[in-house]
Amino acid sequence: MLIEMKLWLTENEPLISAIVGVITLLAAAWGVLSLHYFDQSASTSKNDQNPADETAGEPASSSIRFRQAPRKLINLGISHRSQVEQMVASRTLNAIIFALLSLSLVWVVAGLVKSGLVVLTILNGITFLCGLLVLVLHASHHFTLARWMMILLAGGYWCVVQLTVGGMWGIEYFLIVLCLIPVLMFERHEVRQRTLCMLMLLMFLIVQLLLGRVYEGGLLIMGESTLKIGYVVNALVLCLIVFGLISYYSNYSMRSFYAMKNERERADTLINSVFPREVAEQIRERAPTVASYSDEAVVIFISLEGFDALYSRMTASQLVELMSKIFIRFDELLEQHGVEKINLLGTHYVAASGIFSGKPSHAAVARFALDATAAVAEFSKETHERFTLRAGVSAGEVVSGVIGEARPCLDIWGETVELAAAMQGAALGNTVVVSAQAYSRLRDDFEFAEMSASVDNAYILLREKRPATAAGGTL
Structure with a gap:
């Protein structure tokens, strides 16, 4: 067969x-x-699932x-x-x-x-x-x-x-x-x-x-x-x-x-832009708890006012772009003075010194506060809008750490933080109010004005003192 x-x-x-x-x-x-x-x-x-696909409908x-x-x-x-x-x-x-x-x-x-x-x-x-x-x-x-x-x-x-x-x-x-x-x-x-x-x-x-x-x-x-x-x-x-x-x-x-x-590089860049270097390293190393204690730190709370009037006459993108410009300027000033950004929530901006970088610089925070006030005034003049800044500064013990897993957030706690927030609440437009603890560390290098009698142990930061010349005058 x-x-x-x-x-x-x-x-x-x-x-x-x-x-x-x-x-x-x-x-x-x-x-x-x-x-x-x-x-x-x-x-x-x-x-159909991604109508914004750039290649859709294009002749190849x-x-x-x-x-x-x-x-x-x-x-x-x-x-x-x-x-x-x-x-x-x-x-x-x-x-x-x-x-x-x-x-x-x-x-x-x-x-x-x-x-x-x-x-x-x-x-x-x-x-x-x-x-x-x-x-x-x-x-x-x-x-x-x-x-x-x-x-x-x-x-x-x-x-x-x-x-x-x-x-x-x-x-x-x-x-x-x-x-x-x-x-x-x-x-x-x-x-x-x-x-x-x-x-x-x-x-x-x-x-x-x-x-x-x-x-x-x-x-x-x-x-x-x-x-x-x-x-x-x-x-x-x-x-x-x-x-x-x-x-x-x-x-x-x-x-x-x-x-x-x-x-990984993009993730590292994002982490470094959100958190201080020491915190970013601990996050990358997957530390179970990221926390630290500082017996001496300087905290500043800033609140921007004047954006509420813009909600009804600006689009969302225009408003966000406007807010972004001023906060980017704040970030530049932080980098310039060596102050650490803690967080940003709405129009509230929190920064500190001495939490992650060892010895705090009280003068650096004060200079940052003065420069931020000037930046807001200049920004108001450029945009023809009425923006004001209210800031509060305090010094003392601070506990800091990262909370959350899916969306981790750096925050700080303690009486010093609460006092800085209270100073910010007591400040008027375009003023920086410091607590008695911060005043005792800054009075030799900066000029102050006393607050009204209704607020105890609080001082208004005016300007930095100019160094004296050899003849006893000022520069």
């Missing part, structure tokens, strides 16, 4: 090869159209499409909801399918050109059709079904080709690629599926070894020249597959590394 089938195939080889070739080309056209349909559907779905040139084609092919079946491990598994599936499709298509074309390969032509034509079906299933997000069909197809193809042509074609080396399947195509938690895949591949290997003993030289008898050509072709294809997989995952790993490095 087997001999009669061989004779029939040999006699009708041109017709059979032509039929298989035509069917393969038609299937390839069907696969391209199907994949294009799924790609268009995925793009439409993505644009043929060169851009050509450059994007490999990326689209390797990303088939991947959606914006896919996790990292699922993306790796999907791309591995696509890479192996494309390798199998390329190999089978090469041998279908070879069967049309060279006589004596009709059995391989039929086998590779069937493999090509099944590979396209797997690819279309994957593109339509039937990932589990496509994955197991691909495992059966790859293992069966390897086993049948080994049985058909024997072990002289280099087909046995494709076992290397098969061994990569369970490693790359399954996620870490899919232990059962990975084990089952390895058992299936082991089964294919045992079946091939058993059948190889029965048909030691293969079912087809090939000439020496054909065997050499086939061996070289299979060796080249295997090298290309392994090189492609290693190159892809190497480049992917490097891109992921640099992306992670850039994200």
